[in-house]
Amino acid sequence: MKSSNLGYPRIGQNREWKKALEAFWAGKLEEADFHAQLKQIRLQNLKKQQEQGIEIIPVGDFTYYDHILDTAVMFGLIPARFEYNGGKVSLATYYDIARGNTKATAGEMTKWFNTNYHYIVPELKGIKPVLTENRLLTAYREAKQELNIEGRPVLVGPYTLLKLSKGYEQQELGAWIEQLLPLYAQVLTELQAEGVTWIQIDEPIITTSLSNDDKKHITHIYNYLTNSVSSLNILLQTYFEAVDDYEFVTGLPVHGLGLDFVHDRGANLAAISKFGFPAGKVLSAGVIDGRGIWKADLHQKLKLLKELNQYAAQIIIAPSNSLLHVPVTTAGETKLDPVLRDALSFADEKLTEIVTLTKGINEGEAVIESQLIDVAKRRDTLAQSPSRDVKSVHALVANLTDEQSNRKSKAEVRRKLQEQKFKLPLLPTTTIGSFPQTPEVRAARQKWRKKIWSEERYNSFIENEIKFWIEEQEKLNLDVLVHGEFERTDMVEFFGEKLEGFAFTSNGWVQSYGSRCVKPPVIYGDVDLSQPMTVKETVFAQSLTKLPVKGMLTGPITILNWSFVRDDIPRKEVAYQIAFALQKEVEALENAGIGMIQVDEPALREGLPLKREQWAEYLNWSVRAFKLSTATVQDETQIHTHMCYSEFHDIIDDISALDADVISIETSRSHGELISSFESYHYDKGIGLGVYDIHSPRVPSVEEMTVMIDRALRVLDPALFWINPDCGLKTRKYDETVAALANMVKATEAARLKYNSVKAK
Numbered sequence: 001m002k003s004s005n006l007g008y009p010r011i012g013q014n015r016e017w018k019k020a021l022e023a024f025w026a027g028k029l030e031e032a033d034f035h036a037q038l039k040q041i042r043l044q045n046l047k048k049q050q051e052q053g054i055e056i057i058p059v060g061d062f063t064y065y066d067h068i069l070d071t072a073v074m075f076g077l078i079p080a081r082f083e084y085n086g087g088k089v090s091l092a093t094y095y096d097i098a099r100g101n102t103k104a105t106a107g108e109m110t111k112w113f114n115t116n117y118h119y120i121v122p123e124l125k126g127i128k129p130v131l132t133e134n135r136l137l138t139a140y141r142e143a144k145q146e147l148n149i150e151g152r153p154v155l156v157g158p159y160t161l162l163k164l165s166k167g168y169e170q171q172e173l174g175a176w177i178e179q180l181l182p183l184y185a186q187v188l189t190e191l192q193a194e195g196v197t198w199i200q201i202d203e204p205i206i207t208t209s210l211s212n213d214d215k216k217h218i219t220h221i222y223n224y225l226t227n228s229v230s231s232l233n234i235l236l237q238t239y240f241e242a243v244d245d246y247e248f249v250t251g252l253p254v255h256g257l258g259l260d261f262v263h264d265r266g267a268n269l270a271a272i273s274k275f276g277f278p279a280g281k282v283l284s285a286g287v288i289d290g291r292g293i294w295k296a297d298l299h300q301k302l303k304l305l306k307e308l309n310q311y312a313a314q315i316i317i318a319p320s321n322s323l324l325h326v327p328v329t330t331a332g333e334t335k336l337d338p339v340l341r342d343a344l345s346f347a348d349e350k351l352t353e354i355v356t357l358t359k360g361i362n363e364g365e366a367v368i369e370s371q372l373i374d375v376a377k378r379r380d381t382l383a384q385s386p387s388r389d390v391k392s393v394h395a396l397v398a399n400l401t402d403e404q405s406n407r408k409s410k411a412e413v414r415r416k417l418q419e420q421k422f423k424l425p426l427l428p429t430t431t432i433g434s435f436p437q438t439p440e441v442r443a444a445r446q447k448w449r450k451k452i453w454s455e456e457r458y459n460s461f462i463e464n465e466i467k468f469w470i471e472e473q474e475k476l477n478l479d480v481l482v483h484g485e486f487e488r489t490d491m492v493e494f495f496g497e498k499l500e501g502f503a504f505t506s507n508g509w510v511q512s513y514g515s516r517c518v519k520p521p522v523i524y525g526d527v528d529l530s531q532p533m534t535v536k537e538t539v540f541a542q543s544l545t546k547l548p549v550k551g552m553l554t555g556p557i558t559i560l561n562w563s564f565v566r567d568d569i570p571r572k573e574v575a576y577q578i579a580f581a582l583q584k585e586v587e588a589l590e591n592a593g594i595g596m597i598q599v600d601e602p603a604l605r606e607g608l609p610l611k612r613e614q615w616a617e618y619l620n621w622s623v624r625a626f627k628l629s630t631a632t633v634q635d636e637t638q639i640h641t642h643m644c645y646s647e648f649h650d651i652i653d654d655i656s657a658l659d660a661d662v663i664s665i666e667t668s669r670s671h672g673e674l675i676s677s678f679e680s681y682h683y684d685k686g687i688g689l690g691v692y693d694i695h696s697p698r699v700p701s702v703e704e705m706t707v708m709i710d711r712a713l714r715v716l717d718p719a720l721f722w723i724n725p726d727c728g729l730k731t732r733k734y735d736e737t738v739a740a741l742a743n744m745v746k747a748t749e750a751a752r753l754k755y756n757s758v759k760a761k
């Protein structure tokens with residue numbers, strides 16, 4: 001067997017890549033120097049893989065921003081609003097598409113399958129594709145010349161590329177394939193002429209649900225591409241799930257097939273043992289988790305590889321997907337508890353695991369015995385650590401009943417009681433939680449973190465911010481207020497830092513989009529709450545006003561989906577643990593006199609499995625976890641939730657099943673669609689569809705918001721409707737915020753006059 005990699009993080013060990021990009025954009029780095037710096041990072045990345053002993057090293061996976069944009073640009077898919085005059089695409093145009101310019105908006109950005117990586121959506125409208133540059137050839141030559149590496153070029157496959165693109169009709173898909181295929185074939189033949197023997201073509205789309213039409217197209221594509229080459233071998237690489245139709249995929253005329261044996265729920269392994277593997281094809285076996293951060297159980301991986309070897313004679317050992325989804329190395333994590341640190345494996349450590357497994361298979365287990373013992377010890381130490389043995393938490397989850405997730409009374413009973421308690425006007429106004437995080441707020445937090453400011457000084461700073469904004473909200477005449485979230489940097493980190501079972505790395509960055517990197521918390525132990533997290537600020541805010549102040553929490557599913565999660569127990573159990581901890585916080589807020597509590601779940605939808613048939617199971621436990629976190633309050637206590645990032649029409653039942661008394665949903669990016677789903681769906685609880693887009697600094701007029709309100713009230717009951725912006729206001733400036741909210745209140749006042757009669761009947 002051979003060792004291989006499918007893709008390496010581009011950000012550099014200390015985010016040098018991010019820093020170079022941002023310096024270049026800010027005009028602080030000349031283009032030539034910029035290219036030189038990026039080349040250095042690129043070569044460094046290759047060298048590390050070479051030195052680790054990886055035999056098959058990917059080339060062409062490095063990018064100046066996003067590899068989907070690279071592929072689009074390579075095939076001339078440049079939206080007409082950007083400047084392009086043929087030939088190689090300039091760096092200026094490339095970054096204009098990625099980031100927009102004064103004249104043209106950037107390409108839309110969306111999530112890469114079910115990961116937290118975002119790519120630029122290619123736009124096909126009105127475009128004639130051309131090959132602008134064979135960037136794989138350039139990458140291959142560079143690796144060979146500079147480091148004597150015979151790399152394996154990586155290319156996003158035509159079907160995945162087209163399926164993720166927008167700006168064409170379904171019936172045009174076939175024609176698009178015909179236009180792209182000769183260009184793909186040209187890339188392949190040029191590589192072949194250069195002496196390249198293998199190319200990795202990524203087609204993760206194959207792990208989603210495929211229709212018969214999809215299969216026809218895919219068959220045609222791979223017939224065409226294999227026929228276009230003779231000595232170049234194609235590895236068709238899939239990941240993130242099991243392939244949808246194993247017999248179909250193994251029947252494709254490619255030379256090698258890459259399968260994910262980590263995130264396949266056992267389905268790829270089951271299929272291979274049922275149907276076998278075609279003789280003569282190479283299997284790229286994704287056995288090392290390319291998305292998780294835990295050291296692999298090498299014993300079990302060896303067993304798996306041997307089992308696979310019964311069906312496939314030629315195996316390449318690989319990570320389950322590109323390592324771009326994990327941080328670079330654990331080397332700098334000196335501040336972590338050694339028990340945890342020793343059990344972590346980031347990109348570099350994963351490569352070591354792959355090399356070790358390859359050795360163990362090829363030279364016998366005895367050769368790697370010390371590594372096997374070492375990793376087993378590290379994994380055991382964490383498994384047996386007190387952090388994973390919190391008996392009270394285990395007992396709660398083990399004894400969890402369905403009943404426990406239900407509120408005491410039904411929504412309509414609660415509504416009556418809440419109406420009596422809060423006596424809110426028709427169409428109550430509120431906001432989503434955060435107010436502007438000004439440079440002063442961020443500077444204050446830095447000073448406190450660096451201990452330049454004392455706890456008292458920082459607290460009084462935060463209290464002043466809260467006081468200022470409570471007064472502003474009262475002046476604006478809003479009905480339900482918030483404290484503003486000034487004490488929070490990030491809606492998951494803030495809670496993770498206060499909950500047991502979470503850890504924070506020093507350098508565990510992963511790319512989220514463009515130069516933006518995130519450092520997800522690590523959930524390594526049992527999750528528990530020992531001290532209230534939000535009571536102090538919320539109670540302080542409430543003490544300043546007679547109007548209700550909403551408590552503000554991040555929900556269990558969002559915390560789960562935006563963290564690296566332990567893999568020794570099912571995700572749903574971790575979700576229930578978080579839910580129980582949040583339940584304590586919800587109760588603490590209620591006991592402190594807070595009557596409305598919002599539990600945000602913006603990431604609920606993004607956790608959806610790739611395959612439709614798995615949705616119900618995920619939604620079932622995630623809805624249950626949300627409900628559990630909010631179930632124990634009194635009927636009079638009003639539970640709110642908030643969601644964003646569009647496309648809710650297909651999970652509207654589940655949103656309703658959350659049983660929140662009031663929900664606010666972002667609508668700016670899918671307004672019409674969402675409204676039409678309420679035409680056929682009778683929503684019977686409080687609901688606010690954002691009446692203006694907070695992502696733009698532009699202050700929307702009263703008229704615009706009136707249009708939004710009227711449109712929503714054509715399908716929703718005015719007696720249940722709330723008026724609020726789309727999402728939190730933390731990225732906005734003071735002036736914009738106050739002006740927009742003032743207009744929102746004016747639009748509401750007009751709407752109240754208009755819809756009052758509707759309520760009366």
Ligand code: GLN
Pocket residue numbers: 432433434485491552600602642643644727728729730
């Ligand atoms: N309460 C959060 C805020 O207002 C919600 C953020 C979100 O939906 N992403 O910032």
Ligand code: ZN
Pocket residue numbers: 432602642643644645666726727728
């Ligand atoms: Zn939001």
